[in-house]
Amino acid sequence: MAINPKKHEMPAQDPKVRAHNFEEVALGYEEAVALAEAERCLNCKNQPCVSGCPVNVHIPEFIMKVKEGDFEGAYQIISETSSLPAVCGRVCPQETQCEEVCSLGIKFEPVGIGRLERFVADWHNEQEALKANPPKSNGHKVAIVGSGPAGLTCAGDLAKKGYAVTVYEALHTAGGVLVYGIPEFRLPKAIVAREVQGLKDLGVEVVTNAVIGRTLTIDELFDMGFEAVFVGSGAGLPSFMNIPGESLTGVYSANEYLTRSNLMKAYEDNPNTPIMKGGKVAVVGGGNVAMDAARTALRLGAEKVYVVYRRSMEELPARAEEVEHAQEEGIEFNLLCNPVEILGYENPDDPRDPKNGTVRAIRCIKMELGEADESGRRRPVAIEGSEFDLDVDAVIMSIGTSPNPLIKDTTEGLEVNRRGGIIVDEGGLTSRNAVYAGGDAVTGAATVISAMGAGKVAAASIDEYLSAK
């Protein structure tokens, strides 16, 4: 049978419709489509996809199970290495990981690995929930700081081995960036809640409203009887550009904007948490977070949304599918331009005009690409005299974050690099005995799956350390 050269299309909501709702955009494969897509896998010997995956999911094995129609078997294979399959199937940048190195991809489009993973996870979740029983306790206690992808993965791996795991979360809901950051239309919160419940079924305790570094310190966790601590405290404080006008009313960090909309549900009717709706919005930055913010603004009723990014489409770091989806929905990309100032409204005749001090435009300068910098990407250089103004009512800064200082400041002997990221060895061990770390708290802003990978590595190190004790 000839191989279908193309991946089976992912069914999605019509762009014109979805631009005005918060329901999930990608709808997932039907069973027949999943079976047909699984047929495309060559089940090749060297399995490049497995090493392309940060948590080394046994990809060909699970796809063979899908091919046989044994979806539960496929799920069991994925969950051997991944604690959050329904999440990864949705938010992983597969095109730069497993699918990038797929053997089929040499001649044709690679296998839709992410789409199959999502299908398998969703199929499993639709079955009568098979409640996992907590494994036999091994008597060791481990504390996890942060309930984002790194923390949940580390917790899951350790709980399966019989550790008594307690996860401390600063916010009122568990899930970290999966809850406050990634919007409903890309990752429904019910899916995150289900994954968290799965961990609770394994015996993991989740304590919300606990800010480690304030409510309790790392040292106090040891005093409480925990034998190891994993820090997955996440990305931290938003960065700004340090240009004039960033404190005007209507300038948001992407963290604030997305937290208001996602965690605080400002997108729903009659919410208690306010957010600016409608008008024209500029989002500065080109990552996944920028795409999420831009598409959220659109759904909140913005009449026009611009993405302002200083390099070209080629360097845009967001996941390809998100960029495509954003374009289909009508978001305008202003590439090769960089903000130099945010301009505010000022009524000279009326100092009490409520519009005073609010955003009226963002001034940008055009850029061209020069020599490659240390990241290998060509450095954008400003073109003198090319400034222009975009009339907008809100600006969302999505240019990255710097690590939260709370844990560093309250944990003696915990070393950080010059950017404030916690320094760890290959196994995730920090400069403090029995304190491990991973995810954005170590690397700075990165992906969900790399954080999960780090959580996994640390779980293995913690297991090794405590079983030798």
Place this chain on the structure above:
Amino acid sequence: MYKIVRRRPLKPMVTMVDVEAPLVAAKAKAGQFIILRVDEEGERIPLTVAGTNVEEGTVRIIFQVVGATTEALNHKMEGDYLQDFVGPLGKPTETEGIKKVCIVGGGVGCAIALPVAQEFHRIGADVTSIIGFRSEDLVILEEEFDACSNNLVVMTDDGSYKRQGNVTIPLKEMLEAGEKFDMIITIGPIVMMKFVTLTAKEFDTPVTVSMSPIMVDGTGMCGCCRLTLHTEEGSVMKFACVDGPDFNGYEVDFDEAIARGRTYAEFEKKAHDHVCNMFKAADELKAGTNA
């Protein structure tokens, strides 16, 4: 869930509650704040800690009804539960090396100023307190301030109680008379703190202001609480939730902070009216069934 173990109305619109939160009670120091949510759909609001009882495991907060959330909070009674209560957040007020201090509180800000005054009193500093209110029916905590202050001045804007005028009047008189404070600490409406700072500056007296900007998470994630400090090295952005809430008054860009504080004024007014109407309708319904 966090139980309200004690509730006392101080004034018609000002209420004190003690909330069971042992971890927070064990840690909280003067100048720190908490974030709470009244119910599952509620917003997160920051409120400064007004006191703690470590043995009982309770944290005291005093709030004035100003918006939808404080309105809803004011309808919670003893024995009721709050959905979320997290803290202590922010840095405690710096007390080291301060032997003579002037605490200037305004309105419900006095509830926050009180534990600061008490802390200085506890460590043996000489405490002058100037507390100001709009009118007599808003005066709170006078006795408590009296107990921890070497010198207490109470002001009302309309003169309905004690001396008339704003808090900068007695402050300026003291400084003119040659009083030397190691530090002036001011907590209250931002405009008041701005003028306290200007007064202090005239006499070269250092001043600490306690900022209470809009917050969402309060743990150093959203950046909503940012403010600008104009330092000797230039202007820098700081986050009140992790770098503050106390800042050097000389450096704070008050006008910017005032403008940012107004961001959701319109929304909040509407939300408050909505909540008030809901409670009113519920009361009428109850009255109807009882009759």
